[in-house]
Amino acid sequence: MTDLTDARLVPARTDLADVRLRGRVDAARYVAGRSGRLAAASAPLRRRPSPDAGIETEAVMGDPVTLYDTDGGFAFVQLETDGYVGYLPKAALALEAPTPTHRVTALRTFLYPAADMKRPPLGHVSLGAGLGITGREGDFLRLADDGHAFADSAYVFADHCAPVGIVEPDPAATAERLVGTPYLWGGRTSLGLDCSGLVQLCLALAGIPSPRDADQQETALGMALPTRLDGLARGDLVFWRGHVGMMLDETRLIHANGYHMAVAVEPLAGAVARIAEKSYGAVTSIRRVMP
Incomplete structure (x- = not known):
């Protein structure tokens, strides 16, 4: 059931909504979405059907989508991997694309x-x-x-x-391969990543589905640990209000961040001090995803 409290995940506009939302949201008409996949190498998902709208996230080739409407050169869609709703370039989609092998x-x-x-x-x-x-x-x-x-x-x-089905069992190993990748708000490819995009990609390659954004990941992934900076293990996720990083071992954090404008490794203690002073405040939680 769609969570109507999170607009990022609700396939609805004032003029149109997913038929499954009839009676739950008001719209001029309700439509059944059509299944498709991203056929371009990658494409930005935007909140508005405009090339100057900010990038909310990215879809990559093979990603399944549900198509609800087209608006000029844009398609109003929901990404099936994480539920994100927005506008992709219409030319980037294929309605008859095969399931990835x-x-x-x-x-x-x-x-x-x-x-x-x-x-x-x-x-x-x-x-x-x-x-x-x-x-x-x-x-x-x-x-x-x-x-x-x-x-x-x-x-x-x-x-x-x-x-498909062969996984990288160590998400932190994937993250290490991405060190130096430029920071990109909304990015989730090896050309550019944001903090939660890095986590989502690394977990996906380990066969672990993940929400898109840090606040969603903080409530959905793994189990909560005491909010202490000792006793951490490889793969543990450290959250701030609006940011997330992954532990490589008990003391080192890897994260895509705007300070380095890249995926970088640094001592957790140093990152915590800097982030508390300059950006996201104190650590809000720590979660263990890997057994």
Whole structure:
């Protein structure tokens, strides 16, 4: 059941709402959404159908979406991975895209128009992107033609992918691979991440579903620990009001943050002192996600 108290997760406008919300929200009409997937390498989800609207989050290739309406070049959607609602570029969607069979395991990899690394690439896809694969040619996998937004056939280097269901059991190991990735508000690809996007991506690759934002993660993930800065373990999540980081061990924190404008590792004690003074205040909770 949709939580109507969180507008980020409610597929409704004054003129239109999900038919499942009839009787719970007021709208001029109610529609049944259509299932689709992101066919572009990635795309920003915005709160308004305008290119100058801020990025709320990003969808990556293969992400399932529910489409409710189109508005010019934008599509009003709900992301099925975390429930986020907003506007994606309409051209980035495919309604008949296949279910992904593989995930990208490299930080990012190129798509080619043929099984040939010397051909000019069509573009790149990021860590965690879902690909529908129809066959193999030498060292390359061929993407289903209806699973991507490129005009040509698309191929990806096979060793940069793994079948869906194979997971990285250590989310902190994934986070370490992303050190130096630039900070991007709303970002959740290996080209740019925000704090909760980093956590969500690392947990997803471990097979652990996660909400999108830090405040949602703080109430939904794992179990609460005493709010102390000792006795912490690898993978524990440390929350502030509006920020989250992941422990690499008892003393070191990794987080995407605006101070470094990147994914960075630093002593927890130093981060806590700086954040308390300059931005988010005191630590609000600590949660253990990994057993």
